[in-house]
Amino acid sequence: MPDLSPCPLCDHSAGLFLAGDRSYYRCPVCLLVHVPPAQHLSASAERAVYDLHENEIDDAGYRGFLARVAEPLLAEVSPPAPVLDFGCGHGPALAAMMAEAGFRVRLYDPFYYPDPEALKVNYRIITATEVVEHLSRPGDELQRLWSLLEPGGWLGIMTKRQPPPEAFSRWHYLRDPTHVAFFHEETFRHLAAGWGAELRLPREDVALLRKPGRC
Numbered sequence: 001m002p003d004l005s006p007c008p009l010c011d012h013s014a015g016l017f018l019a020g021d022r023s024y025y026r027c028p029v030c031l032l033v034h035v036p037p038a039q040h041l042s043a044s045a046e047r048a049v050y051d052l053h054e055n056e057i058d059d060a061g062y063r064g065f066l067a068r069v070a071e072p073l074l075a076e077v078s079p080p081a082p083v084l085d086f087g088c089g090h091g092p093a094l095a096a097m098m099a100e101a102g103f104r105v106r107l108y109d110p111f112y113y114p115d116p117e118a119l120k121v122n123y124r125i126i127t128a129t130e131v132v133e134h135l136s137r138p139g140d141e142l143q144r145l146w147s148l149l150e151p152g153g154w155l156g157i158m159t160k161r162q163p164p165p166e167a168f169s170r171w172h173y174l175r176d177p178t179h180v181a182f183f184h185e186e187t188f189r190h191l192a193a194g195w196g197a198e199l200r201l202p203r204e205d206v207a208l209l210r211k212p213g214r215c
Contacts, residue, residue: 013027023036031162053089055091069127070098072206072208077153082124083123123149123153128156130159146195146211155211157206
């Protein structure tokens with residue numbers, strides 16, 4: 001087991017943080033913790049896990065959960081602005097919520113809505129809910145999403161943030177084999193600094209980043 005692994009968000013050398021069934025490396029710069037690529041699931045095995053999810057578009061509890069990111073975005077942007085729901089899964093409830101509010105919504109998911117044209121246009125809002133923890137190269141993917149935002153637009157991310165180091169090994173997020181990237185509050189501050197973005201952390205699992213400029 002190597003002592004170092006490149007951080008998939010900022011490319012600095014990350015040191016071994018926790019060893020067990022999987023290895024976890026922590027970046028000293030952005031504080032992202034990641035699982036090395038050799039320990040990631042295959043695409044087919046990953047898809048099999050997602051197929052078991054029971055996230056239905058009309059489920060009131062699921063919509064309430066997604067409102068944690070939707071509500072602060074709706075307070076900042078008015079319809080009919082364009083929205084991308086990135087990594088929407090097979091039950092795109094957030095996209096339905098935004099469409100019902102009057103926004104023009106497009107979907108992208110590499111397994112369920114693999115529409116490359118959706119990644120060639122610009123948006124006022126891009127959402128990634130319970131997505132970034134699954135990304136093998138979160139730095140590249142988030143940079144691509146950032147490039148699609150209009151000036152003044154918002155990137156809304158929902159993911160659980162790391163617990164204190166002494167509690168990390170007991171964290172429930174580690175039990176999902178599709179989770180390979182674990183964000184810290186400082187990870188979002190690192191992204192915001194690099195992009196010159198305004199950062200808001202309205203919830204313990206929500207990060208909003210506003211692109212500089214006027215809409």
